[in-house]
Amino acid sequence: MMTDFKELGLSGTILKALERKGYTTTTEIQEKTIPLLLEGKDVIGESQTGSGKTAAFALPIIEKVHEDSKNVQAIILAPTRELAMQVAKEFETLRGDKKVYALAVYGGSSMSEQLRSLKRGIQVIVGTPGRTLDLIKRRALDLSHVKFAVLDEADEMLNMGFIEDIETILGSTPKDKKMILFSATMPRAIIGIAKKFMRDPVHVKLERKEATLQIEEFYYNVMARDKYQVIRRVVDMNDDFYGIIFCNTKADVDSVTHQLMNAEYKAAALHGDISQPQREKILLQLRNKQITILVATDVAARGIDVNDLTHVVNFSLPQSPENYTHRIGRTARAGKKGIAISLLTPSDKRKLKFIERMVNREILGREIPSAEVIVEARKGKMITKVHSLIEAGKSKQYETFADDLLANHEPKLIVAALLKEAFRGVLDEKKYQPLKKVSAGGDREEGRGRSFSGGRREKSNDRGLSERDTRGRGRSRETGRSFSERTPGRSFDRKEGSGRSFDRKESSGRSFDRKESSG
Template identity: 40%
Template sequence: MQSLEKFEKLGLKENLLKVLAELKFTNPTDIQEKSIPLVLEGKNVIGSASTGSGKTLAFGAGIFNITQIGKGVQALVLVPTRELCEQDAKSLKFFSKNYGFNIAEVYGGVSLENQVRKIKISEIVVGTPGRILDHLRRGSLNFERLKILVLDEADRMVDMGFLPDVEKIIQACPKERQNLMFSATISQDVEYIARKYMGKTVNISAESNVDPSKLEQIFYDVPTSVKFSLLFHLLKEEKSDLVMVFCNTRRNADTIANNLKRFGLEAVAIHGGLAQNKRSNIMENFHSSKTKILICTDVAARGLDIKGVSHVYNYDIPPSIQEYIHRIGRTARAGKDGKAVNIISKNDYMNFQNIREDSKTEIKQKELPEFETVNPRFSQDKYSDSRRSFGGRSSGRSGGRSFGGRDRETGRFSRGRDSDRSYGRSSGGRDRGTGRSFGGRSDSRSSRYSSGSRDYKDSRDERSHSRGRSFGGRSSGRSGGRSFGGRDSSGGRSDSRRSHTKSNVRRYRNER
């Protein structure tokens, strides 16, 4: 096993080295090289490492080193999500196949009784905080013989509100134990856990496994009313391998996936609202490339190591730079090129400006391509399937608030005027506003779109004049329901000949 010399020097045992030889591993990753010797010495380690950095092998080596067969649960790996639980358990089972350990996966959405039976014969448990607490309360899980506690993706557990649960679990563990914590970012709350519960620690930081020179970050600035149309166009036209599209809410993820299917693109949504067996099937199909486009929320995708992702789209801009880094870190791995595409409109401006100011890399504004607009269905509303040609190339100037660069005089990002121009005419009723009505039939004539010629006005003008496309129905001169970009001055009630229920005029909001 000459090729495994570097792993041998880290102190790994023969049983694990044989598995690494089978996997054709030759060089340890940065986090493995820095952490494995410390872990094997029994140190409490805090590792700053991103998804796909090889940390599972790092903490797995420590677990295998001190665990004995048939002595009860001796190792607990705590993770934030079901998918990461399955992923970590699968990796640990493979790495430990020459040891003979039993490993239990413990998460919600599946039978407690089946888990109880598995826990009874297991030495290692990988689980989510909520379900681990369930078993502790039932008495089906105890940590009397626990030797090592691992917190994987600790920052995400805190972000998801699991800190109280994590503390309860830690308090149920023996005081004499080894502690390992791995986190993409070390927040104040993560530091609090370390100070309070981990004793003396060794902190290490691994280099990112994302190659910045291979990652292109761009953004398009468009009216909300054509945001989906641009995404649809890019997914059709961009040459890609696997694609991940991020949304901030479950509702948005479902909506985008359903509309992409309507227009002929096979896409699947994954989020915490789906049954566990369905989520597992979705991820299996994505890993095997049976599904090429995954629409996801941060919660569902966090911590998953997915190879072959060439494009990451932010349909909704995340609220923090940390979430942004987690998202774009899915691509440009292992020396391959990657692309992070941000599609922004008014609701995204604040988040995006904060991210650009905090980002250490440049996010360039791209000239809008020529694309056809489509009429997506939002929520449970039923809209027409008509399409319009969206002609004209962008002159490169920003529509809406400009993010293309800083103002030459003030050094600040400029804010343009904000009034969406008409993109066509509705035959459902004469539209005296500037937005196109989606309730009536589409006129055969199309308008030419140029972001350089759009003249945005402030959002307060939009509220009073209903700028942006109307989604309520046939327009009679004002808004046909609440506008996609802002609130209708008439209170969201259409003046058209058709009345609509409240569900048909609900604003498509960027909710978390």
């Protein structure tokens, strides 16, 4: 049951700021976390994005920091520049009349401007680990007066390889600070940070059942060569499609986007080679729905905050179960429903089973919509649209035009000609190419929902660097390389008679990148 913000002991100026934003009652994470932080407890919050966690830690911080001091009193670390900017903006809207100022620091932005702001005096720093560490090393950022340290989306920062930077930054803060850690998942390395830097933390865990029920998850069996054709069918079957297509490589992102744009879909690409100004332009277009299809890698999509996305499509299965959770969590926000579709090739069977074990639920297969089914569905939507136009009211100008047409042609022919022009290509079944049969112990039509047992592994040829602030530390998961090539840790093999094994590393959460067995 939701609680009124007035019952949490927040000050009048904060309550007024919340009222201006239209916030009157808490989300579950806010209800459970805010009182603990106001009492001075360390808190571990295990919740998905879109749960209202930013306000959960921002409100207590605004209440507790001294506005008459120019010292940095709170440090919030976030995995991406977008999330850092969003959190800093949220502080500005929540502070009300309190003179508590937040500054977002991240790579790709002006260092000199950030230095000037720090000299003027800032109480709250929201930054990516790379840029934050740079400022500390330059002696431009002093964390000796910090009262609060927050790790936002800690598992994402772990996956990006920021673990050492985080430990160095936290080591620069006072031991008696209050610490808040938010994460959608709790890998061992995150638990290790909590044990090292937190004091008797209270663990607040939100049940995922309700959120999961809002997301309709399924997969299509498909050969790799037909993935783009299936994407077209998915989009055409859903006229309201507004979502993200996730690829594991930048090469796939560029290829899919190019084909979609050539087919006149409103699509754009987002990956590590996209400049920051162009990235911000694309995200603005996405929020304004000038773009309805964003094709992105996991790294590039981190920090994107759009509430109304209807679909998430896994063009390729992600490199870890944690990434699967983060991907599908982009939809079904704010109580709305969403759809998550995975395109499953014959070599993906074990990856899917591994994901199912980790998320503790079965993901079912469905039949790929045929050209006939798509055309019939679109025809029904056309009829609905025409009925709506008729019911919208009469137009004298067009009625006169209609009289002229009816005087010279049969009504049926007129309507058919107008529909053909208005819905050009919508009912053309020939635009959907035949799909190759998928083998699973024999040929069969794809999309029957049966599991795979074999097939050659798709190769990843992307070698791009991650968006690690622009500092260039480490490789991202966009590279297609296994984390085991870069990060030391304990592994285990799960052999299934194929000479290949899964490799899971403690320091990166869970990974199931395959590697060739040496013997």
